[in-house]
Amino acid sequence: MEKDNNIEKRPSPSKLFTRRRMLTGMAACAAAVYTDMRFIEPNWLGVGKHQVPILPNGAEPIRILQLSDLHVSHEVPLDFIDAAVDLGLKQNPDIICLTGDFITKQWNEWNAYSRILARLSKSIPTYASTGNHDGGPMMRTRGGLGTPNYVIGMLEKADIPVLMNQRQEIALPGKVPFELLGFGDLWEDDFQPRGLFEKNHARPVRVLMSHNPDTKDLIANSEWELMLSGHTHGGQLILPWGSSPIAPVADKRFVRGLHHWNNHWLHITKGVGSIWNLRLNCHPEISLIELTSAA
Ligand SMILES: [Fe+2]
Numbered sequence: 024m025e026k027d028n029n030i031e032k033r034p035s036p037s038k039l040f041t042r043r044r045m046l047t048g049m050a051a052c053a054a055a056v057y058t059d060m061r062f063i064e065p066n067w068l069g070v071g072k073h074q075v076p077i078l079p080n081g082a083e084p085i086r087i088l089q090l091s092d093l094h095v096s097h098e099v100p101l102d103f104i105d106a107a108v109d110l111g112l113k114q115n116p117d118i119i120c121l122t123g124d125f126i127t128k129q130w131n132e133w134n135a136y137s138r139i140l141a142r143l144s145k146s147i148p149t150y151a152s153t154g155n156h157d158g159g160p161m162m163r164t165r166g167g168l169g170t171p172n173y174v175i176g177m178l179e180k181a182d183i184p185v186l187m188n189q190r191q192e193i194a195l196p197g198k199v200p201f202e203l204l205g206f207g208d209l210w211e212d213d214f215q216p217r218g219l220f221e222k223n224h225a226r227p228v229r230v231l232m233s234h235n236p237d238t239k240d241l242i243a244n245s246e247w248e249l250m251l252s253g254h255t256h257g258g259q260l261i262l263p264w265g266s267s268p269i270a271p272v273a274d275k276r277f278v279r280g281l282h283h284w285n286n287h288w289l290h291i292t293k294g295v296g297s298i299w300n301l302r303l304n305c306h307p308e309i310s311l312i313e314l315t316s317a318a
Pocket residue numbers: 092094124154156254255256297
């Protein structure tokens with residue numbers, strides 16, 4: 024009797040076949056998703072384009088190229104960043120803003136990196152600000168650099184001024200002058216806006232470079248028109264069932280794209296590289312922001 028019962032409990036050959044097919048299908052599906060996340064989407068570099076109506080009436084448009092979160096590393100090679108530079112220069116920008124996270128943790132090939140970024144500054148005025156991965160007290164505890172000075176040195180060698188809580192007057196030929204303000208990173212305790220927002224009626228438009236979009240709340244009542252941020256990588260891994268974005272910011276409303284908020288404009292680019300260089304439903308991008316007349 025016992026022997027007969029055991030025979031009855033065994034799955035039928037057809038059920039075994041179905042289960043095996045299901046497991047094989049799941050494994051194939053996981054392999055396909057991983058291939059997409061690691062080898063297809065991270066290389067699918069696009070151009071995000073937006074218009075921001077903040078210039079005085081009749082002013083000529085100003086084209087800002089924003090590159091952010093380059094994250095050079097074993098996973099994001101210099102060749103890929105070189106290709107992003109090529110694509111950026113093809114957009115014919117008037118000015119270029121680099122908004123932080125040039126590295127992920129450590130980097131040694133500073134001269135090669137500098138030569139690639141110098142291609143930007145050779146033909147177009149280019150400015151930079153730093154991100155949390157570029158070094159500081161937080162990254163020191165996570166295997167990164169304890170100071171952003173290596174990144175700053177690399178940028179200066181590329182003739183790219185780094186605005187570390189500084190403002191710069193920008194006067195491009197044939198364009199209305201404006202102010203560019205660059206900030207240190209929030210998480211590295213380098214975000215220090217005090218004294219930077221004094222009124223300057225001669226420069227009615229202010230554009231900010233601040234890596235972490237959460238910094239908007241700290242300067243919400245100051246006078247500025249547009250903040251260029253990165254940091255979120257656009258969410259990087261966007262799950263198909265539409266859950267809250269996975270992004271290292273407190274305010275999950277502003278993870279990517281252009282937003283009008285509290286009488287200011289915010290642009291958060293999805294960035295060029297990323298950590299581990301994994302992306303899902305979130306292609307990397309360079310961003311072209313055209314400032315236009317408000318009327
Ligand atoms: Fe980043």
